[in-house]
Amino acid sequence: MTVLDTPTAAALPVRIAGVGRRFPAPDGGERVVLRDVDLDIRAGEIVALLGPSGCGKSTLLRLVSGLDRADAGQLTIAGTPVAVVDQRSAVAFQEPRLLPWRTIERNVELGLPRGTARAAGRARVAELLRLVQLDHASTLRPRQISGGMAQRASLARALARNPGVLLLDEPFGALDALTRLTMQDLLLEIHAAEPATIVLVTHDVDEALQLADRIVLLGSEGDAPGATIRRVLEVGKKRPRDRGDAQLAVLRAELLSLLGVESHHPENYITQAIKAQRAKRAGS
Amino acid sequence: MSAAKTTGTAAPTEGVASSAYQQASVYGYSAAGPGLVDRRRARGERRWWPIVGGALIPLAVLLAWWATTEFGDIPSYRLPSPADVVHAAGELGSTGQLWRDVAISTQRVLQGFAFGSIIGIVIGSLIGLSRTASILLSPTIGALRAVPSLAWVPLLVLYVGIFEPSKVILITIGAAFPVLTTLSIALRHVDPHLVELGRAYGLGRLSLLTTVQLPAVIPALVSGLRLALAQSWLFLVAAELLASSMGLGFLLMDSGNNGRVDRIFLAIIVLAVLGKTTDALIGLLERWLLRRWG
Numbered sequence: 001m002t003v004l005d006t007p008t009a010a011a012l013p014v015r016i017a018g019v020g021r022r023f024p025a026p027d028g029g030e031r032v033v034l035r036d037v038d039l040d041i042r043a044g045e046i047v048a049l050l051g052p053s054g055c056g057k058s059t060l061l062r063l064v065s066g067l068d069r070a071d072a073g074q075l076t077i078a079g080t081p082v083a084v085v086d087q088r089s090a091v092a093f094q095e096p097r098l099l100p101w102r103t104i105e106r107n108v109e110l111g112l113p114r115g116t117a118r119a120a121g122r123a124r125v126a127e128l129l130r131l132v133q134l135d136h137a138s139t140l141r142p143r144q145i146s147g148g149m150a151q152r153a154s155l156a157r158a159l160a161r162n163p164g165v166l167l168l169d170e171p172f173g174a175l176d177a178l179t180r181l182t183m184q185d186l187l188l189e190i191h192a193a194e195p196a197t198i199v200l201v202t203h204d205v206d207e208a209l210q211l212a213d214r215i216v217l218l219g220s221e222g223d224a225p226g227a228t229i230r231r232v233l234e235v236g237k238k239r240p241r242d243r244g245d246a247q248l249a250v251l252r253a254e255l256l257s258l259l260g261v262e263s264h265h266p267e268n269y270i271t272q273a274i275k276a277q278r279a280k281r282a283g284s
Numbered sequence: 285m286s287a288a289k290t291t292g293t294a295a296p297t298e299g300v301a302s303s304a305y306q307q308a309s310v311y312g313y314s315a316a317g318p319g320l321v322d323r324r325r326a327r328g329e330r331r332w333w334p335i336v337g338g339a340l341i342p343l344a345v346l347l348a349w350w351a352t353t354e355f356g357d358i359p360s361y362r363l364p365s366p367a368d369v370v371h372a373a374g375e376l377g378s379t380g381q382l383w384r385d386v387a388i389s390t391q392r393v394l395q396g397f398a399f400g401s402i403i404g405i406v407i408g409s410l411i412g413l414s415r416t417a418s419i420l421l422s423p424t425i426g427a428l429r430a431v432p433s434l435a436w437v438p439l440l441v442l443y444v445g446i447f448e449p450s451k452v453i454l455i456t457i458g459a460a461f462p463v464l465t466t467l468s469i470a471l472r473h474v475d476p477h478l479v480e481l482g483r484a485y486g487l488g489r490l491s492l493l494t495t496v497q498l499p500a501v502i503p504a505l506v507s508g509l510r511l512a513l514a515q516s517w518l519f520l521v522a523a524e525l526l527a528s529s530m531g532l533g534f535l536l537m538d539s540g541n542n543g544r545v546d547r548i549f550l551a552i553i554v555l556a557v558l559g560k561t562t563d564a565l566i567g568l569l570e571r572w573l574l575r576r577w578g
């Protein structure tokens with residue numbers, strides 16, 4: 001594991017209280033995308049936001065980053081309200097969004113906080129490029145590297161901010177399955193080296209199970225318009241996790257059924273475990 | 285010169301301008317794109333090929349021209365031979381008239397191009413970046429651009445006189461529009477994802493402009509400058525044909541009146557060489573800009 005020479009900012013807690021967001025609809029009215037979202041995220045925790053496409057995951061992430069404003073409710077980082085484009089957090093988008101005319105190194109440099117001394121900045125960038133295993137590619141242009149490498153550069157740029165909160169919007173969504181697994185492991189290594197609070201948007205159940213301390217399921221409930229939190233699941237397993245773990249399989253089946261995907265297995269120990277768990281919840 | 289003759293010359297020159305528009309924008313982008321560079325690299329050692337290859341057609345034309353005048357049955361007052369043109373160059377060069385004409389024409393083009401580009405960059409940036417500026421300025425600019433360039437000439441002559449300023453102003457008008465148009469359109473189409481990225485990483489309006497927006501539009505800006513330069517030469521000749529006592533346009537006009545076809549050929553060749561040379565300078569500027577922001 002890479003040992004970092006630069007002290008990093010402390011992880012910060014995030015509080016989302018009663019948050020809602022509406023957008024003007026094409027018909028002239030308004031469309032509620034998010035309503036009554038309540039979530040407390042502990043400092044240093046990894047939270048996965050899971051939900052069907054278009055349910056408002058990115059919108060919620062943008063609200064936390066300060067790129068967008070909520071219509072209702074409060075968002076705070078470490079007790080103070082989220083500012084317009086809050087510099088205590090850093091975002092990595094679904095697309096790498098590297099400046100095509102800059103080298104990888106200089107793209108990562110863009111993430112450094114304003115007023116970083118030149119030498120210190122250069123050292124920090126070199127260190128981060130080592131961390132995301134891109135030190136050999138530092139002088140290449142974005143068009144000369146693969147999608148996985150570009151996502152790692154984007155991750156390094158976000159880390160250069162020394163963020164208290166790292167916001168990742170489907171960072172591995174566009175990658176092939178194998179690269180995605182490697183990237184997930186890398187993200188955990190990074191989290192161990194630079195323990196920021198991580199909010200990770202994903203639509204991949206396995207990714208959420210592999211990475212998150214808690215999985216937050218977003219979606220619509222009942223007849224009310226807009227998505228809200230349907231369920232928060234504690235994964236409660238130490239990382240790194242065995243991808244074939246039986247306990248995770250139970251959670252996976254539960255998440256899939258909540259997402260409306262029926263598992264096609266006949267009655268087995270997993271479905272029995274789910275039923276038992278549901279009965280317990282209903283009883284308590 | 286009669287009104288009918290004026291419109292007669294204006295129509296074909298407008299045509300040339302618009303086709304130069306398309307060519308230059310295509311070239312501007314491909315020159316910055318990856319394909320060309322990679323192919324160039326793949327060719328490896330053959331550095332001489334672009335130079336020799338580009339010279340092939342001019343040499344063939346020269347040969348055909350020479351052969352036609354040498355073996356054909358065309359009198360030299362209709363088609364002068366290459367030697368006649370060289371002779372004309374020697375003649376005009378020794379009296380100093382050729383150098384004076386080249387110098388004054390180049391000076392007018394460079395001045396008008398410089399003023400026009402600066403005006404184009406400033407107004408183009410305003411329109412491209414600010415919605416308010418676009419709402420206020422776009423209709424007026426569009427209307428001004430719709431005025432055929434030569435329509436300004438009588439007004440300029442009346443208000444500014446027939447001396448230097450009226451010619452430089454006409455060239456300025458011609459140079460400003462292509463820069464303004466290409467730059468404002470390119471700025472409006474900078475990838476919104478990259479602009480949002482800049483915002484997310486704490487860039488203010490000005491640093492967003494210098495870090496994201498301007499570098500993103502360099503290829504478009506350079507092709508705008510290329511067009512502006514081509515327009516500048518076009519407007520120079522127009523201005524000098526109409527009212528002047530010096531310059532390459534005057535040389536053309538004067539030679540036409542005196543039936544000196546050799547001098548007409550000379551003036552055209554000199555214009556081609558000057559135009560290509562100044563265009564090559566823009567190529568150098570492009571390389572420098574891309575390195576500066578690359």
Ligand SMILES: Nc1ncnc2c1ncn2[C@@H]1O[C@H](COP(=O)(O)OP(=O)(O)O)[C@@H](O)[C@H]1O
Nearest residue numbers: 023024033051052053054055056057058059060
């Ligand atoms: N700026 C916006 N203006 C209007 N509608 C928006 C805007 N941003 C997002 N939306 C709408 O909000 C919904 C949720 O979008 P998003 O948060 O991107 O979903 P997800 O990331 O979960 O796939 C979508 O229907 C989208 O059309």
Ligand SMILES: [Mg+2]
Nearest residue numbers: 057058059169
């Ligand atoms: Mg999304």
